[in-house]
Amino acid sequence: MDTENTSASHPTPTGATTVALVTGATRGIGGETARRLAALGWTVWLGARDLAVGRTVAAELGGDVRALSLDVTRDDSVADAATTVAAESGRLDVLVNNAGISGELVAPPETLPDHFLDVFGVNVLGPVRTTHTFLPLLRAADQPRVVMVSSGLGSFARTTDPGTVESQFASITYPASKAALNMVTSQYARSLPGFQVNAVDPGYTATDLNGHQGEQTVEEGARSVVRAATLTADGPTGQFLDALGTVPW
Template sequence: MNATTTALVTGANKGLGHETVRRLGELGWQVFLGARDADRGKQAAAELVEQGLNVEFVQLDVTSITSIAAAVDTIGDRATHLDVLINNAGISGGFADPDQTQAADLRPVFETNVFAPVQLTHAFLPLLRAADQPRIVMVSSGMGSLAITSDPNRLESTLPNLPYTSSKSALNMITSQYARALPNIQINAVDPGYTATDFNGNAGHQTLTEGTDVIVGFATIGPDGPTGGYFDRHGPIPW
């Protein structure tokens, strides 16, 4: 049995990622705080270490295969396994009207929100498979739900957008496919909800704790927990 529970959270120097690292660290886990910006990442990790948490900074540009490979080596040197991979890093790409959006506007968003989780998952499979109960949490959004964005009673239906919404829909399908192909790893997509972060100019009505409830919840599920699902903090949500 693996004694220490380990986790990697990407895009974790602030916002939902940082709060997730803090909460998992408070459980006594060994948590790797992944961030592209070394200065901000080191500072964020240092603040949590000062609180007595077992947190380590890992430099990680999720759009760089070289950076991902280096992160695998770094974590592999520090731990024999990885229990939980949380693909949290994401960008919005802005919210231009669809009729003003070109294909080039989608590419950087898909690089970070779609291609990066695939590359990260692939790269960390050996360390995940070395864990007793590996889990992957894909941080998606209600804006990736066809049902929710088509519901006139939901806020998500009032925000027409091509890059971000389609990238999260793609991530949802990737989650579903992975879950079927990798039955020994619990893989779920989660919607944090409208949380006050820099991502939305702190306009969200949820606190960081509320926003990370579903992320932490699925990072900590037991072996009898679900896989291949799509959830928010209240339960399953429609694809």
């Protein structure tokens, strides 16, 4: 596997190691992101709903990867995770809100309100819950960065352009959750001076989320996440980014 060459773009406090948390990191893009950040010499907290699985994955990834029990849908779980990170690391430099679900694929005319509940609970409320809870630890960092793992399916420009792959996907709940996450990102960026808060589009990546139907590998899909996580202090905030540049809202 390739390793992102970003050694010049991950500033740390003098004598300290960059500390990152990746939610939903036991597989797919989250796991690959954790691996690549650890390869930079960072301390990486690997968020996992099943701690035993998290420990196994952390051991496989190598580097300073630490399994962390974390269910982004539960206040108590996120609070306990923040307590653990505070006790062992004292701060959080980078939060990667990666945990997400696709939900049931239902055609728009057949979609009911209940179809939204779990998807928005994980994809929108999860990042809000986690970001809010970890704000004190992020404020303790010299250069706090928050990465929201979104999707091109949350882009109005792409889903309405008949020349894009996103326009071929007809469903409401998952795209709506990512569009909502994009707005959450924008509002955090406006309200948190000194932070870099960005949404990222990994691209159409083959993961469990889509039955491995994507056109990219997880190594390719993680590039945009790593790029946003390793921004220099003069890098952007409030942007929708992919591996090469910006994505239209």
